[in-house]
Amino acid sequence: MKALGPILAVVAAIITLWYAAAVPMNIQEVLTQAERGGAVVDPEGAMTRRDVSRFALVLRNTEHLSESWSMERARLPAPHQVVKELWVSTWDEEVNGRRGIVKSGSLSNRSLIYHGSITLGATIIGFLIGSGLGILLAVGIVHSKTMDMSVMPWAIVSQTIPIVALAPMIIVVLYSIGVEGLLPKAVISAYLSFFPVVVGMVKGLRSPDAMQTDLLRTYGASKPQALWKLRLPASVPYLFASLKIGIAASLVGAIVGELPVQRGGLGARMLGGSYYGQTEQLWAALFFAAALAAILVWLIGWIERRTLRRMGVTP
Amino acid sequence: MSLVLLAIAIWVGAWAFNTWLANGRYAGRGAVRLAVPLIFGATVIVMWEIIVRGLSVPPVILPPPSRIVETLFGNLGILWPDFVQTFAKGALGGYLIGCAAALATAVLVDKFDFLRRGLLPVGNFMAALPIVGTAPILVMWFGFDWQSKAAVVIVMVFFPMLVNTVAGLRDTSAMERDLMRTYGSSYWQTLFKLRLPAALPFIFNGLKIATTLALIGAIVAEFFGSPTRGLGFRISTSVGALALDVVWAVIVVAALTGTAFYGAVAWLERRMTFWHPSQRK
Numbered sequence A: 001m002k003a004l005g006p007i008l009a010v011v012a013a014i015i016t017l018w019y020a021a022a023v024p025m026n027i028q029e030v031l032t033q034a035e036r037g038g039a040v041v042d043p044e045g046a047m048t049r050r051d052v053s054r055f056a057l058v059l060r061n062t063e064h065l066s067e068s069w070s071m072e073r074a075r076l077p078a079p080h081q082v083v084k085e086l087w088v089s090t091w092d093e094e095v096n097g098r099r100g101i102v103k104s105g106s107l108s109n110r111s112l113i114y115h116g117s118i119t120l121g122a123t124i125i126g127f128l129i130g131s132g133l134g135i136l137l138a139v140g141i142v143h144s145k146t147m148d149m150s151v152m153p154w155a156i157v158s159q160t161i162p163i164v165a166l167a168p169m170i171i172v173v174l175y176s177i178g179v180e181g182l183l184p185k186a187v188i189s190a191y192l193s194f195f196p197v198v199v200g201m202v203k204g205l206r207s208p209d210a211m212q213t214d215l216l217r218t219y220g221a222s223k224p225q226a227l228w229k230l231r232l233p234a235s236v237p238y239l240f241a242s243l244k245i246g247i248a249a250s251l252v253g254a255i256v257g258e259l260p261v262q263r264g265g266l267g268a269r270m271l272g273g274s275y276y277g278q279t280e281q282l283w284a285a286l287f288f289a290a291a292l293a294a295i296l297v298w299l300i301g302w303i304e305r306r307t308l309r310r311m312g313v314t315p
Numbered sequence B: 001m002s003l004v005l006l007a008i009a010i011w012v013g014a015w016a017f018n019t020w021l022a023n024g025r026y027a028g029r030g031a032v033r034l035a036v037p038l039i040f041g042a043t044v045i046v047m048w049e050i051i052v053r054g055l056s057v058p059p060v061i062l063p064p065p066s067r068i069v070e071t072l073f074g075n076l077g078i079l080w081p082d083f084v085q086t087f088a089k090g091a092l093g094g095y096l097i098g099c100a101a102a103l104a105t106a107v108l109v110d111k112f113d114f115l116r117r118g119l120l121p122v123g124n125f126m127a128a129l130p131i132v133g134t135a136p137i138l139v140m141w142f143g144f145d146w147q148s149k150a151a152v153v154i155v156m157v158f159f160p161m162l163v164n165t166v167a168g169l170r171d172t173s174a175m176e177r178d179l180m181r182t183y184g185s186s187y188w189q190t191l192f193k194l195r196l197p198a199a200l201p202f203i204f205n206g207l208k209i210a211t212t213l214a215l216i217g218a219i220v221a222e223f224f225g226s227p228t229r230g231l232g233f234r235i236s237t238s239v240g241a242l243a244l245d246v247v248w249a250v251i252v253v254a255a256l257t258g259t260a261f262y263g264a265v266a267w268l269e270r271r272m273t274f275w276h277p278s279q280r281k
Helices: A004-036 A046-050 A054-060 A062-069 A079-095 A112-143 A145-158 A163-176 A182-205 A210-218 A223-257 A266-275 A279-311 B002-023 B030-054 B065-074 B076-111 B113-127 B131-142 B146-169 B174-182 B187-223 B231-240 B244-272
Strands: none
Touching: A004 A046, A004 A054, A004 A062, A004 A079, A004 B113, A054 A062, A079 A112, A079 A279, A112 A145, A112 A182, A112 A223, A112 A266, A112 A279, A145 A182, A145 B002, A145 B030, A163 A182, A163 A223, A163 B187, A163 B231, A163 B244, A182 A223, A210 A223, A223 A266, A223 A279, A223 B131, A266 A279, A266 B131, A279 B131, B002 B030, B030 B065, B065 B076, B065 B244, B076 B113, B076 B146, B076 B187, B076 B231, B076 B244, B113 B146, B131 B146, B131 B187, B146 B187, B174 B187, B187 B231, B187 B244, B231 B244
């Protein structure tokens, strides 16, 4: 509980700052709307106001400022508008909407739950493929000196490359050979989560020290036995650390993978929001993606704590 | 078909040669350590070339490496402005501003325990989020040119950098701090002479993570709108035109840039933290 106070204070400060920032950010549109409604605005005319600084406009038109937090399509929607949009596009749309799950039996294509589930599916499948292959490659690297020396440097170098740049091409190429839907996005997700897992797992599988490997040798343990009984258990803390990085990367991969082909998903929702100036929709999608990332990372952390406790690593 | 068999033969041959090198007498030598991955990389490229030609894969699916290199050198006139736009302006500008801001914030956070306990969990949380999603918003605010890309990069590098620097600033022992106190040194003297140098390995860790994030941010932000140049712009338009050789050439540029950027920061780290155990030979 002692830790909660400062966090809440910081979050409250961020929200206050957000409300304060919304005033100068939205002032142009607020004044344009007020002038259209017949109010007297200083200076007159949207064109003349464009050359005046935002802060000067705020100071000269204090009586219109209350509108800043209830604008539609605001440059910066206020926090409560985003929260309302989140509510409307999740619960409200599904329960009360004509297309919602209650009335139509399937998720509404306007709701964030629908788009989030598309992104989540690609993320999870990609993550499982990527981390599975990553673990296999790490096992290979630890056991074969040839693989270690030839593949490992490339795995490390690949961490410095903006792999996400490949995403649009992977989507389009797979589309042109007839693969579409979930799989192309999952491929990108897998690709992004693959290398962190390889690097982390190699470190983990090598973490047993000479004394422990010597002990297994005196027992006459075979290589598979050493792998199952010593190396894999010892690598678990490293594995979870890289899985957390991997799943966050997977989610980014799935979102970026949704940009080129507009077939639903949080990435498509964000791009749509930015094309049509639906800023509330954009912010809501962003927060939904953030919540999704937080939940996924927390879930892995939870599994990590359970596993480590069962293994007796932590009390 | 015979070309595919040839590719497989080359693969087996190169792998056997690498195995011989890796398990041989000279495996520890620097030259061998360098040669083995290079042979592996070269084999992959040669196989790619031969298989694409052997199976006559259409270039709209996978162009052969020779054609990518040809395109790369043939289009240097286009790719150079793209590189300047994305890396020199967007990524590097945002990187410098973001890292400097994070450093300053970290010193502030470190000075006030309340801030540390409040901002650090928030920063840790933010570092795991898909911050790339802020790109459309920032592009809307700051326009299509490099300023919006720099803004995305700032947001992306800020939190990993902050978390690392704060961790680094706490990495001094009580004995070292006591020594500074017996010297009668002020807060700023302790900061500049003891704590910041001691934090350098952590700061460089953050700087290295941030290099990749900076390029990713600058490229992805261009997918949401950009002037008619930039690596991300080139990728998205060339993908649309199915000019995959251009896309691959851009990816080669991006990969080389990313590796060189990381390498430069790593080189700086070796020069500045030569005293740290992890850098000693």
